[in-house]
Amino acid sequence: MSNVVAIPSDTFKLGFIGAGKMAESIARGVVSSGILPPSRIQTAHLRSDRRSAFESFGVQLLEQNLQVVEDSDVIVLSVKPQVVKDVALQLKSSLSDKKLLVSVVAGVKLKDLQEWTGHNRFIRVMPNTPAAVGEASSVMSLGSASTKEDGELIESIFGAIGKVWRADEKLFDAVTGLSGSGPAYIFLAIEALADGGVAAGLPRDLARGLASQTVLGAASMAVKGGKHPGLLKDDVASPGGTTIAGIHELEKAGFRGTLMNAVVAAAKRSKELSQN
Secondary structure (H helix, E strand, C coil), rough: CCCCCCCCCCCEEEEECCCCCCCCHHHHHHHHHHCCCCHHEEECCCCCCHHHHHCCCCCCCCCCCHHHCCCCCCCECCCCCCCCHHHHHHHHCCCCCCCCCCCCCCCHHHHHHHHHHHHCCEEEEEECCCHHHHEEEEEEEECCCCCHHHHHHHHHHHCCCCCEEEHHHCCCCCCEEEEEEHHHHHHHHHHHHHHHHHEEEEEEEEHHHHHHHHHHHHHHHHCCCCCCCCHHHHHHCCCCHHHHHHHHHHHHCHHHHHHHHHHHHHHHHHHHHHCH
């Protein structure tokens, strides 16, 4: 899990290649947590809306990606998977052993990133979309030349947007199936719970609010309570009560098996995409 470590020096700079929503979430988290001031974070982008998003909280906007690389100590690759190879090849000549590279590009393996950039001081991180609200689940794996200190630094940076785990890269397809795709499963569950509330007679706004807060509260109990989820479920399900009646319906519909199958299917698809 994440640890906060001191940034190496007063001149340290963090750069982003790609200025999309994930990069913005990471940068905002780093600034709001006080790890770095916005003046020491930089990126480059042609679109005015993305430039404005970063400028709105003080991040430095440069004209070209090469400038970001040359003037940054840690460089986060946050581009679309289909363009990452071209971007990596373009940056290759500007990289030095002093620079630490981080990839948040989905489905692209460290061995390929290292080959394209000619650079082995690399860390791969897979955050998920709740990074936008500071509640990301991020998993990281270190490249062959990354040091213990590199790992601690990146763990601290990504700890600013949620929680961080370390895992072997071979597990990343399964990570994608669970935490990468998982928010969508939960959004479906929230929507379905809200629809159930409406079907039972609740106003739409109240049903949606109750469904969202219920999921948030249950997740908080699972994270903070220290109890196995099965025991937490048992605590709610009184003999002959309303909850066990609802659970019975979920079990008849194969609720748990369906969620398990969704994770496995997404992991399988992740593996297929990464091989292509």
